[in-house]
Amino acid sequence: MSLQAPAAAAKPPSKHLRRYGPWALVTGASDGIGRAIAERLAMGGFNLVLVARRQEALDALAADLGRTGVETRVVANDLGPRGGAAQLDRATADLDVGLVIAAAGFGTSGDLLESRLETELDMVDLNCRAVVEISSVFGHRLAKRGRGGLVLFSSVLAFQGAAGAANYAATKAFVQTFAEGLGEELKPRGVDVLATAPGPTHTGFASRANMKMGFAASPEDVARATIAALGRSGTVRPGFVAKLLGWSLTPLPRRARAAIMGRAMASMRPKPASAA
Numbered sequence: 001m002s003l004q005a006p007a008a009a010a011k012p013p014s015k016h017l018r019r020y021g022p023w024a025l026v027t028g029a030s031d032g033i034g035r036a037i038a039e040r041l042a043m044g045g046f047n048l049v050l051v052a053r054r055q056e057a058l059d060a061l062a063a064d065l066g067r068t069g070v071e072t073r074v075v076a077n078d079l080g081p082r083g084g085a086a087q088l089d090r091a092t093a094d095l096d097v098g099l100v101i102a103a104a105g106f107g108t109s110g111d112l113l114e115s116r117l118e119t120e121l122d123m124v125d126l127n128c129r130a131v132v133e134i135s136s137v138f139g140h141r142l143a144k145r146g147r148g149g150l151v152l153f154s155s156v157l158a159f160q161g162a163a164g165a166a167n168y169a170a171t172k173a174f175v176q177t178f179a180e181g182l183g184e185e186l187k188p189r190g191v192d193v194l195a196t197a198p199g200p201t202h203t204g205f206a207s208r209a210n211m212k213m214g215f216a217a218s219p220e221d222v223a224r225a226t227i228a229a230l231g232r233s234g235t236v237r238p239g240f241v242a243k244l245l246g247w248s249l250t251p252l253p254r255r256a257r258a259a260i261m262g263r264a265m266a267s268m269r270p271k272p273a274s275a276a
């Protein structure tokens, strides 16, 4: 996305900025979908807290976003270990954060028995435990101010198991279920919770998960659909592939859905050299 100087600053604040501004906190902001969401929010006039592990990438993004006229704060933080959300809370205590986008996450692919257990457990820590921590710590802050938004990252894999991504799909099922319940708990306190369930999206995610994605959405498309759905629904499937999978798979029995998703995962795994 090309970031431009603030025509936005001259415009009256959008409905989103009035409800969720002035500060948004985005985890996973150094890359992929989180970065695209940070860019989109900056274009809408939000000040941004940018969170991920890579300080340099965050500093470069902050410099870019600064050109739109918004304020930024970089918090380089590993959310894997316990207590990461408490550190974020301290680092932003002086800011009026009204919107939290918890995009940091990663996936693995392949059978569990061929995977490093340590990596699988790290994934549970980041994709699930850290999401609960952030939701609790910032849920309190958002509820206290009586209005706010919280966006959690589910996936098309959240709605059934999938061979070749058994643990990743389970982490996303956790987030999906968590977001649905939490949304009901926080609604009376003025906080909108959105689960966003993308399909394959062209980011660094695939290479880290050792997958090859063919047809995939752009992170900008996912960012646009996610922000548009905030406050309007509890779950969004951003992008054409995610919607198509939803329409076509939802009527099927769960076991059939799992078999189809398992085959889709297998098709995205690189072929062993001997099979070429």
Ligand SMILES: NC(=O)c1ccc[n+]([C@@H]2O[C@H](COP(=O)([O-])OP(=O)(O)OC[C@H]3O[C@@H](n4cnc5c(N)ncnc54)[C@H](OP(=O)(O)O)[C@@H]3O)[C@@H](O)[C@H]2O)c1
Residues within 6 Å of the ligand: 027, 028, 029, 030, 031, 032, 033, 034, 051, 052, 053, 054, 055, 057, 077, 078, 079, 080, 102, 103, 104, 105, 106, 107, 126, 153, 154, 155, 156, 197, 198, 199, 200, 201, 202, 203, 204, 205, 206, 208
């Ligand atoms: N891409 C897809 O096909 C897809 C589909 C469905 C759902 N999703 C979900 O969408 C979310 C965003 O994924 P993406 O595709 O944008 O992935 P990505 O391009 O790999 O970006 C992941 C982001 O998370 C940050 N991160 C990773 N580990 C972290 C840690 N321990 N502490 C703090 N930050 C950490 C990374 O930054 P650093 O390396 O600098 O820490 C990066 O900014 C994830 O939750 C993913 O599960 C993705």
